Amino acid sequence: MSARDVIANLRALAARTSDAHGAQRVAWGSVWRDARRWLDDLLAEEGLRAESDAAGNNWITVPGARPETVIIGGHLDSVPNGGWLDGPLGVLAGLEALHRFKGTTPPVTLAVVDFADEEGARFSRSLLGSSGASGSLVPDSVRGLVDRQGVRLVDALAENGVDLDRMPEARGSLDRRHPRAYLELHIEQGPVLEATGRSTGVVIGAYGVERHVLRFVGQAAHSGSTPIAMRRDAFLAAAETALACREIARRYSTPDAGMVCTVGTVSVEPGIVTAIPGVCEIALDQRALESETLRTALADAHEAASRAAMANGVTVQWRHLWRIDPFRFDPRLVDLCAAAVQEVTGHAPRLPSGPLHDAVEMGRIMPAVMMFASSTNGLSHCKEEDTPEADLEATLDAFLRLVDKTVAAVAANQI
Numbered sequence: 001m002s003a004r005d006v007i008a009n010l011r012a013l014a015a016r017t018s019d020a021h022g023a024q025r026v027a028w029g030s031v032w033r034d035a036r037r038w039l040d041d042l043l044a045e046e047g048l049r050a051e052s053d054a055a056g057n058n059w060i061t062v063p064g065a066r067p068e069t070v071i072i073g074g075h076l077d078s079v080p081n082g083g084w085l086d087g088p089l090g091v092l093a094g095l096e097a098l099h100r101f102k103g104t105t106p107p108v109t110l111a112v113v114d115f116a117d118e119e120g121a122r123f124s125r126s127l128l129g130s131s132g133a134s135g136s137l138v139p140d141s142v143r144g145l146v147d148r149q150g151v152r153l154v155d156a157l158a159e160n161g162v163d164l165d166r167m168p169e170a171r172g173s174l175d176r177r178h179p180r181a182y183l184e185l186h187i188e189q190g191p192v193l194e195a196t197g198r199s200t201g202v203v204i205g206a207y208g209v210e211r212h213v214l215r216f217v218g219q220a221a222h223s224g225s226t227p228i229a230m231r232r233d234a235f236l237a238a239a240e241t242a243l244a245c246r247e248i249a250r251r252y253s254t255p256d257a258g259m260v261c262t263v264g265t266v267s268v269e270p271g272i273v274t275a276i277p278g279v280c281e282i283a284l285d286q287r288a289l290e291s292e293t294l295r296t297a298l299a300d301a302h303e304a305a306s307r308a309a310m311a312n313g314v315t316v317q318w319r320h321l322w323r324i325d326p327f328r329f330d331p332r333l334v335d336l337c338a339a340a341v342q343e344v345t346g347h348a349p350r351l352p353s354g355p356l357h358d359a360v361e362m363g364r365i366m367p368a369v370m371m372f373a374s375s376t377n378g379l380s381h382c383k384e385e386d387t388p389e390a391d392l393e394a395t396l397d398a399f400l401r402l403v404d405k406t407v408a409a410v411a412a413n414q415i
């Protein structure tokens, strides 16, 4: 096998599990199970086989001279109408790493894991399998989940031989592997590497998120009869807040640790063109790589919303939706990753990840790092998802060097 074989295998998987709209490997469904059968056949050719844990994750192990294990992760599941690289790139790059030790005993143990339900596309809970493996999954927090067809998560899991209440037991079996380092190769899913003309990036961490709904309440009144100065327009207060939040994100963005914010929904009442909006709700999503930045940006957003409310004669109330802390990858592994990328491409740009990944769950319990390959037009979770082949080859080369460096560092007890 080689980087070219990895790419050929990715294309074969895509051909087998996609339709005209893209990849259909939604976790716990029949196409996803078929993707895993396809992988089983590929493993058999290599003299390997997958073993499932209690959370439905599949593990492929090559025992080394020592039990300490370097883990390489990815996921075969996709969103509906998804792409060919998001997930499988990590699994198949890992398989290539195992292949290179065929017929030999590596100095430490190597394992590839195909996490179950990274995407959360069907039940709206991302990182399900990896949170079982990290032990952070609380079964009661997902027990009530139902898909659009009314199928319960617990039943979909049972159909795949997974018992929700036993999923956290996957942590115990992971601990027995003596995990020492976790590596994941993924596509960027954003436009930054492509815009800077780079094939490969070193991922320094994942953004933390603060998500809130802001409800502005003023007074609905006739669009024609109410002079501008006498209005209490809830939409204008929301709009001024959205613009102020963009300024806040600009203010706290630095070259290596950007900050972003999005107002992704807006609704007004009464919602007719002849009435001034008396009520307006917006959903605000703020993300940053530093906890302190996220905290300050949130405080600034509160102040901006209050100011906009006051200026428009309306009130504002905040409702918390969801939050997660920023996550920093292991500095030693980040440096190894940078060295590997530098050797192959001559440049090692460091960037944060906007999306969440299984690597964040694994990073809770062992040193972890990710490497990104560029994404054409920054697109992902769609059938247009792509990476130029030359970029994929360079990135795979760099990733295999990262595996070698990590194996050496673990063998030397440096990690």
Ligand SMILES: [Zn+2]
Pocket (backbone or CB within 6 Å): 075, 086, 087, 118, 186
């Ligand atoms: Zn992914």
